[in-house]
Amino acid sequence: MFRRLSVLRVSKMRSISTLLQSKALVNGSWIEASNKDTFAVCNPANGEVIGKVPNMGVEDAQLAINAAKQAYESKEWRSLTAKDRSNLLKKWHKLIEANTQEIAEIMTAESGKPINESKGEVLYGNAFVEWFAEEARRIYGEVVPSGTANREVIVMKQPIGVAALITPWNFPLAMITRKAGAALAAGCTVVVKPSEDTPLTALAVAKLAEDAGIPKGVINVITTNKAAPIGALFCQSPDVRGISFTGSTQVGKLLFRDSAQGIKRVCLELGGNAPFIVFDSANVEKAVDGAMASKFRNCGQTCVSANRFFVQEGVYDKFVTQLKQRVEALKIGDGKSCDVQIGPLINQMQFDKVSGFVEDARSKKANIIVGGKGLSDLGSLFYAPTIVTDVPATAQLYTEEVFGPVVSIIKFKDEAEAVHKANDTQRGLAGYFYSENLQQVFRVAKRLEVGMVGVNEGIISAPEAPFGGVKESGVGREGSHHGIDDYVDIKYICMGNLKYD
Ligand code: ADP
Numbered sequence: 001m002f003r004r005l006s007v008l009r010v011s012k013m014r015s016i017s018t019l020l021q022s023k024a025l026v027n028g029s030w031i032e033a034s035n036k037d038t039f040a041v042c043n044p045a046n047g048e049v050i051g052k053v054p055n056m057g058v059e060d061a062q063l064a065i066n067a068a069k070q071a072y073e074s075k076e077w078r079s080l081t082a083k084d085r086s087n088l089l090k091k092w093h094k095l096i097e098a099n100t101q102e103i104a105e106i107m108t109a110e111s112g113k114p115i116n117e118s119k120g121e122v123l124y125g126n127a128f129v130e131w132f133a134e135e136a137r138r139i140y141g142e143v144v145p146s147g148t149a150n151r152e153v154i155v156m157k158q159p160i161g162v163a164a165l166i167t168p169w170n171f172p173l174a175m176i177t178r179k180a181g182a183a184l185a186a187g188c189t190v191v192v193k194p195s196e197d198t199p200l201t202a203l204a205v206a207k208l209a210e211d212a213g214i215p216k217g218v219i220n221v222i223t224t225n226k227a228a229p230i231g232a233l234f235c236q237s238p239d240v241r242g243i244s245f246t247g248s249t250q251v252g253k254l255l256f257r258d259s260a261q262g263i264k265r266v267c268l269e270l271g272g273n274a275p276f277i278v279f280d281s282a283n284v285e286k287a288v289d290g291a292m293a294s295k296f297r298n299c300g301q302t303c304v305s306a307n308r309f310f311v312q313e314g315v316y317d318k319f320v321t322q323l324k325q326r327v328e329a330l331k332i333g334d335g336k337s338c339d340v341q342i343g344p345l346i347n348q349m350q351f352d353k354v355s356g357f358v359e360d361a362r363s364k365k366a367n368i369i370v371g372g373k374g375l376s377d378l379g380s381l382f383y384a385p386t387i388v389t390d391v392p393a394t395a396q397l398y399t400e401e402v403f404g405p406v407v408s409i410i411k412f413k414d415e416a417e418a419v420h421k422a423n424d425t426q427r428g429l430a431g432y433f434y435s436e437n438l439q440q441v442f443r444v445a446k447r448l449e450v451g452m453v454g455v456n457e458g459i460i461s462a463p464e465a466p467f468g469g470v471k472e473s474g475v476g477r478e479g480s481h482h483g484i485d486d487y488v489d490i491k492y493i494c495m496g497n498l499k500y501d
Pocket residue numbers: 166167168169193194195196227228229230231232246247248249251252254
């Protein structure tokens with residue numbers, strides 16, 4: 001057995017111990033890897049080992065695919081009505097809700113996310129289970145007026161079959177529920193491969209799915225720190241009909257390419273490079289609030305985080321001064337303390353990337369006005385909330401997705417320049433701007449080349465809204481009624497030779 005963190009010992013130990021799993025879920029059984037290999041899950045705040053989980057290989061992934069296929073074809077799943085599936089999702093939703101604190105503690109321990117944010121993620125992620133429980137009953141077909149006498153044109157939506165879901169560490173629960181909720185609502189079965197950094201949250205919600213009575217094999221979760229061969233298997237297997245992936249653009253491109261062989265349904269939610277524009281017409285106080293929320297949630301490690309701040313000349317000094325005060329007041333530390341706002345970065349690779357980007361900007365004559373260094377007295381993965389101004393377009397802070405607590409600010413003169421610079425990237429996930437000018441609001445909202453726009457808002461994701469990007473930020477939409485589309489096939493049934501005379 002593994003040593004558990006003190007944060008997990010202090011309160012509600014019994015509940016947490018039943019949610020903390022050390023095995024993976026395949027075909028309704030909690031199993032080890034076939035070769036018995038395991039890997040450790042560590043707390044990024046202090047490096048402590050929280051748990052160990054199976055380090056599964058392609059044989060184990062194949063078992064999970066087989067289980068999902070068998071479950072998809074089984075009477076226990078296929079014979080369920082949309083209302084039955086909806087009720088199962090509602091039960092899962094209730095159980096996640098009842099265990100919010102326990103799940104949040106696991107999430108904070110493995111991801112470093114401040115506990116209040118973890119609780120917020122449970123609420124947010126669980127809202128997708130609720131939403132798709134409701135949508136399950138509204139996957140409507142059509143009867144289209146026929147152009148031929150004695151014929152009816154009937155269109156129905158049917159589940160695609162087995163879907164493979166590959167999820168990242170930055171939203172260990174929500175990225176699973178946003179995909180699995182839609183898949184199950186549509187009548188699919190799933191194999192989930194969570195991030196190697198945060199498998200414990202995934203296993204905890206899978207345990208609750210089991211408790212909710214979701215039939216065996218409908219949700220399978222496999223854990224591994226060798227993702228590539230398993231991703232390749234998902235792409236190759238004829239039994240996997242769809243792949244939904246949230247993660248890096250690099251891996252997304254690989255999966256997109258490899259899944260072409262089997263013409264699979266692919267939904268990709270990839271990286272962004274979100275512009276955050278503050279116009280002279282903005283309410284600066286609101287813009288600063290939005291900037292703090294958009295940038296510093298999850299220590300800047302979200303794909304919709306504002307990445308490049310474009311601030312117009314007339315409000316530049318005011319915005320920068322106010323933002324600096326707010327950034328200096330942020331409380332940094334181990335996310336288990338309720339007052340902490342900024343936790344550690346997830347791993348050494350992320351830390352090196354963030355600090356490397358800031359050094360690159362420094363070497364290109366940008367000004368670091370707050371932060372700009374690691375905080376080794378707190379732990380090896382803590383990085384100071386940072387503001388960098390006069391960031392040149394050649395800096396990595398400008399061209400790449402930072403995924404860290406770094407605000408990069410660029411001054412601009414007019415609207416056309418801001419929109420041009422905002423769109424000058426191959427990424428197009430989210431974009432934000434602050435303006436009180438109605439004409440400008442519509443002009444800019446239409447011109448930004450992104451999938452989601454926040455107008456006078458820094459946090460915009462919601463279960464009823466379509467989440468997704470354009471350009472290299474991905475294909476497909478999650479959440480909203482569009483979130484079902486990737487899990488259903490459209491079937492046209494031609495009813496011919498009908499006798500109406
Ligand atoms: P990040 O940089 O955010 O960790 P990744 O794209 O590396 O993004 O990881 C997101 C998810 O994709 C994780 O679950 C990870 O294990 C998985 N992953 C990484 N490489 C591959 C791959 N070659 N094939 C399939 N999944 C992968």
